[in-house]
Amino acid sequence: MNTLTLKAPYLVFLGDANDLLMAKVAKGIAHWRPEKCVAQLRLPGAKADLGLPDFTIQQAVDAGAKTFVIGLAPIGGTLLTEWIGLLTQAMEAGLDIASGLHMRLCDIPELVAVAERTGQTLFDVRVPKGDMVCGTGLPRKGKRLLSVGTDCCVGKMFATLAIHKEMAQRGLNVSFRATGQTGILIEGNGVPIDAVVSDFIAGMVEVLAPENSNDHWDIIEGQGSLFHPAYAGVSLGLLHGAQADVLIVCHEAGREQMDSMEGYSVPDLARVIETNLSMGALTNPTISLGGIALNTMNLSETDALQEIARLEAQFGVPVVDPVRTGVSSIVDKLETL
Amino acid sequence: MNTLTLKAPYLVFLGDANDLLMAKVAKGIAHWRPEKCVAQLRLPGAKADLGLPDFTIQQAVDAGAKTFVIGLAPIGGTLLTEWIGLLTQAMEAGLDIASGLHMRLCDIPELVAVAERTGQTLFDVRVPKGDMVCGTGLPRKGKRLLSVGTDCCVGKMFATLAIHKEMAQRGLNVSFRATGQTGILIEGNGVPIDAVVSDFIAGMVEVLAPENSNDHWDIIEGQGSLFHPAYAGVSLGLLHGAQADVLIVCHEAGREQMDSMEGYSVPDLARVIETNLSMGALTNPTISLGGIALNTMNLSETDALQEIARLEAQFGVPVVDPVRTGVSSIVDKLETL
Structure with missing residues (x-):
């Protein structure tokens, strides 16, 4: 890389x-x-x-x-x-x-x-390394999953690390692709995407998660949110560069105000899903929703499981809290793709 | 600045x-x-x-x-x-x-x-100057217009320079805000937004077009397209940072393939308008379409005027070719806002 x-x-x-x-x-x-x-x-x-x-x-x-x-x-x-x-x-x-x-x-x-x-x-790890390149948007082989969010700090890194770990334990052909400082220090390499010059966001994600064999999964750490007034540009470039086959949408149950953004409410989960799928289809027309990672740290066990069941019924995909329930139901679904 | x-x-x-x-x-x-x-x-x-x-x-x-x-x-x-x-x-x-x-x-x-x-x-002018800041998304006074496009190189800079000139000639309180190298050399200052580190796109547009008096217009040069596989992140950060009251959507009549992007068709104009308004509403809920700037250089005079009339009927806003027809009908509409 x-x-x-x-x-x-x-x-x-x-x-x-x-x-x-x-x-x-x-x-x-x-x-x-x-x-x-x-x-x-x-x-x-x-x-x-x-x-x-x-x-x-x-x-x-x-x-x-x-x-x-x-x-x-x-x-x-x-x-x-x-x-x-x-x-x-x-x-x-x-x-x-x-x-x-x-x-x-x-x-x-x-x-x-x-x-x-x-x-x-x-x-x-905050300093991008290597030559910067612009995106091509050209289709590439291999399967890619990207985590996206309703806001910053809702568990996008944790969800992708957990999915990567579960897939590796099942013996699947999988790589974790880090896009933030902590993720890069954990994985040992990656691209600090929010530190890349804006012309190169999508291009550097293409470099981070390059063409691979048909059975290989890149599990790409997401950043920000398409609905974040400061960082949505990073999120959109990441979405386009990833050419994700599968999105995992991350959300914190009960969070109403966006993190450090006065006057901004956390957007509606259905709208976040629909907008990410619609914008992501530009570079991968077969993009689909693979599951929802719900951070339920502020809920009781009963409330958490109820909320998870409610969202599964609403969206028809596996819903997990990576900490509370693990991510195996999401990985079960990935194995069918 | x-x-x-x-x-x-x-x-x-x-x-x-x-x-x-x-x-x-x-x-x-x-x-x-x-x-x-x-x-x-x-x-x-x-x-x-x-x-x-x-x-x-x-x-x-x-x-x-x-x-x-x-x-x-x-x-x-x-x-x-x-x-x-x-x-x-x-x-x-x-x-x-x-x-x-x-x-x-x-x-x-x-x-x-x-x-x-x-x-x-x-x-x-390719090197951003001054301290880089993140966006706040906080509402600010003054009126702002942003040009957005179906693709790169469809006339976004030209359209905004033409609107700025017409408004200045009418004695309106107006500034041109340059976001690209050529625009910066023309205006003498600005922010080369595609050279800014991606965390700061929206924030630097907030700096470029700061709070102003209620009757003042900032005419902000757009970049890229929300449907461009390499540069959409820049366009979205610019849209959010601009908190535009009015969008002018720029398009080249007859262009079918995106500029230098193999396999990518120019997106449908209606979808480009709808997506920009919907995404732009995050930081300015009253955002509206102010007009369409159609580059008709590849059409005959008759075909150009017919196409302009057709789009005016379809979208219900002034449609101009800044070169062929001038932009006065758009500025007439801005004067009513």
Whole structure:
């Protein structure tokens, strides 16, 4: 792929995080790719715990670690100057550094100098890699699934990671295609689609999920929403570039206001489904709805199961909460396609 | 505005262009902003002619010129090394340099050195300027018109420049808001929206066309098409960021295949109108269709007028060919809003 790939396994850095909310990236990596995590490294006072062994840099290198991953939440996360010594030490011990923080590793001259001296790589997952290309819209072989949403932060990444995991466990021929910082750190490669210049959104999704064998599935992480006043352009380019055969629509039960968007209501689920199918048909006329992933974290078990049953009756597709029910009914349906 | 502004008036450089197709940018500037053009500068052998006086750099400076504008077509246009001496001379004589070519002025070390030495500005209109911001979707005062299209290259820039000119001639309170390289060179400022990182498309259109007085119109140049497999994301971000009160839908009569997009038919005009209104209503629920700009260059006069009449009957709005009929019927309608 036209992107860099992180070398596994990882030493996961938690800083002095108090809890796993602050170390969201670390939590995601440890949850979805435990086989890639050698150990965690925590500063004195850290209370967050991934349940991995606490190793020093040298212990991690001795255990085979290749990349030091900064596991802190990207939003608002800054790179503290007190970490620079630690990152230097990691590179000197032979580790690459990967980060999804807003502040870029490659903008810190001390780190760039150490990387040049040691030959290690600084991997800013917010910075798109490789040549940028425009979309062609040409049909390509292989099957593709894309998650789309009623809003941001409704579980699009989680749903696609869960579907990918279930398909891999069933021995299907499947790849996860990451489009956001956390997804890229979890998978080890991908395209940070919201950081790509707008002319190239669809083209870079074509590169991310290229032609493949007829039985192969690309499970593509969605971003934003066609109904999001700030980010809908990203979502539409992603939808067109994906040429998705199957959409999974993600929604949070009970959310009424859009995330951080004053005055914007969460759009009606039926309209979101219809609009995504109608716009997506431009590049794949056989696009269809494969299921609904409903985030029911704010509902009781009874209410959640009732709501799931109600939506299944309304839309005639499998409805799951990836956390509460798993995604097997969706994968059952995919296996028939 | 959060963007650089070219200093007027201009010395327009035509290189050795054989015709005005090769010097599309120069032609646009001379046509739409003749008051900003002091003179043209042509290399030996050039056959293209804007009808402006042929001045040397010094004559142009003496006549008040402030910016040397490279007027060659951006697509495929490269900056020839033989021009570097001329550009150096222009900066030494006190001119800024502006270019919409793919090859950036600021990537040419010799030019950067001269700019630093002389204190002149290198203005690459493909490079977004200022802080990038995300969209808020918050309602803002003032009236806004956006051109949208069935495809690329159907006359969106021309239609908005023509409407802006007609409104200005009628003494209305109006601004042209450029979103593409040629438009920016014509207007002297703007945001090259397809070069903006995709997270910021809508936000940068909010910056380009900010809140204004209730009687003020922003006439915003559109890009791409919601039905373009490579660029629809740009078009949707532009539509949401514009919060347009009025859309002008642009179409080329008789075009059946999309420009440079193998296998893609030009979408049905009715569907393009309906989809743009429906998607645009997210950020401006009162959005309406203000008219249709039909490029009839491939039709005879009789056929063109017949087609215009047919579309007026079908859609119930003014239909114009900005070149053949002018845009006064659209502006008449805008004056009632």
